[in-house]
Amino acid sequence: MIVKPSPENIARAAEIIRSGELVAFPTETVYGLGADATNQQAAKRIFEVKQRPFEDPLIVHVASISEIDQVANVPRGSRMAEQLERLSGLWPGPLTVVVPRSGRVAEAVCGGLDSVAVRVPAHPVAQALLKASAIPIAAPSANPFSYVSPTSAEHVESLLGSQIEMILDGGNCQVGIESTIVSLIEDTPAILRPGKITAQQLQELIGPVAERPRKAATTMAPGMMDHHYSPRTPLAFYGAIAKSDYPKRVGLVRFAPDMRSSEFPYSAVTTLSSRGNLDEVAQKLFSALREHDSLGLELILVDSCPEEGIGVAIMDRLRKACAARR
Numbered sequence: 001m002i003v004k005p006s007p008e009n010i011a012r013a014a015e016i017i018r019s020g021e022l023v024a025f026p027t028e029t030v031y032g033l034g035a036d037a038t039n040q041q042a043a044k045r046i047f048e049v050k051q052r053p054f055e056d057p058l059i060v061h062v063a064s065i066s067e068i069d070q071v072a073n074v075p076r077g078s079r080m081a082e083q084l085e086r087l088s089g090l091w092p093g094p095l096t097v098v099v100p101r102s103g104r105v106a107e108a109v110c111g112g113l114d115s116v117a118v119r120v121p122a123h124p125v126a127q128a129l130l131k132a133s134a135i136p137i138a139a140p141s142a143n144p145f146s147y148v149s150p151t152s153a154e155h156v157e158s159l160l161g162s163q164i165e166m167i168l169d170g171g172n173c174q175v176g177i178e179s180t181i182v183s184l185i186e187d188t189p190a191i192l193r194p195g196k197i198t199a200q201q202l203q204e205l206i207g208p209v210a211e212r213p214r215k216a217a218t219t220m221a222p223g224m225m226d227h228h229y230s231p232r233t234p235l236a237f238y239g240a241i242a243k244s245d246y247p248k249r250v251g252l253v254r255f256a257p258d259m260r261s262s263e264f265p266y267s268a269v270t271t272l273s274s275r276g277n278l279d280e281v282a283q284k285l286f287s288a289l290r291e292h293d294s295l296g297l298e299l300i301l302v303d304s305c306p307e308e309g310i311g312v313a314i315m316d317r318l319r320k321a322c323a324a325r326r
Ligand code: TXA
Pocket: 027, 029, 030, 031, 032, 033, 056, 057, 058, 059, 096, 098, 110, 113, 115, 116, 117, 119, 139, 140, 141, 142, 177, 178, 179, 181, 192, 219, 220, 221, 222, 223
C-alpha cells in the first residue's frame, strides 16, 4: 500500500523494518526495497520478493558517515580510511562505496562476500526512515530482478505492491538512475557502476580511479549480467535499425524535441527534455521506458548521448537494456 511519509507512517515503517518485514522507500536515485540489514531472514525475503539470485549482494543504507562502522570494517589510519574520509564530502548523495564488511551485517546481504556496499542517501524520507528505525537498512532497487528500476511509488506498487507491507511515497526521484558504485577494495579504486557522481569527481578527491571493472576483479561487478534494467519490449538505439525494417507498432523515446515524429507513424513518442538536458533525461528515462513497455509495442527506439558526465551512466544502462536477452 502506498502511504504519505507522515511522521506516523515513518514511525510505522520503522516498526515494520524492525520486525523483519519489508518497506519500499524513496531515495534520490531510485526507490529501494528495504529490510533490516542485520537480520538474515529479512534480507532473504528481499531476494525472494525480487526473485534475485542470492549471489547478487545488496546495498546497505546508513543515516550518516558516522554510522558506517556499524556495517563496515575499515582499519583506522589505513589508506582506505583516508579515501573514505575524502569521499564522505559527497554524502549524503548518490554514491555507494564497497569496503570490507563488519560481522554485524547479515550474510545474505553480502552474497557471501567479505565486503559490503554502503550508501548514505540524501532523500529526506530515506533519512527519516533510517533515523526512526535506528538500524542499517539493506535495499536494492524495488523492482523485479532484471526489470527497469522504479522512480515513483506507483512503479513499485505496480509490480511488487502485493508483496510489500508499505510503500512510502516520496514523489519522483530527482536523479532517476542508480548510485555510482566505487570499490575501495581494489589497489586502484574502481567504478563498478557509473552514476550521477562521475569518475572525474571521484578522481579529484582520491586520485586515480579505474573506470571499467577489470575482468579479474575479485568483487562481483554489478550489472554484469547482461539482462539488467530492461523493459520486456525489444529496445534498440535509434539508428540501429533501418526504417524499412521497423515493425508496425514502434515507440520513440527521444532526449530532445525534433522533426522525427513525422518520419514514421510512431505509436508513441516521448520527449525527455525540452533542451536535451541529460540530468533531466536521466530523471525521466526509466519512467518513459516503463510507460512504453505498457503500450503493447513491438519495438522501442531510444536516443543515445555523448559519454560525458551523467551521459556515461545513461549509456551504461541503455546499452545493457538494449542487449537484453528475452
Ligand atoms: O541507487 C542505488 O544504489 C539504489 C538505491 C535503492 O540505493 N540501489 C540499488 O541497488 O541500485 P541494487 O541492488 O539494484 O544494486 C546494487 C548493486 C548490485 O548490482 C550488486 O552487485 C552491487 O551493488 N554490490 C552490492 N554489494 C557489493 C559488493 N560487496 N561488492 C561489489 N558489488 C556489490
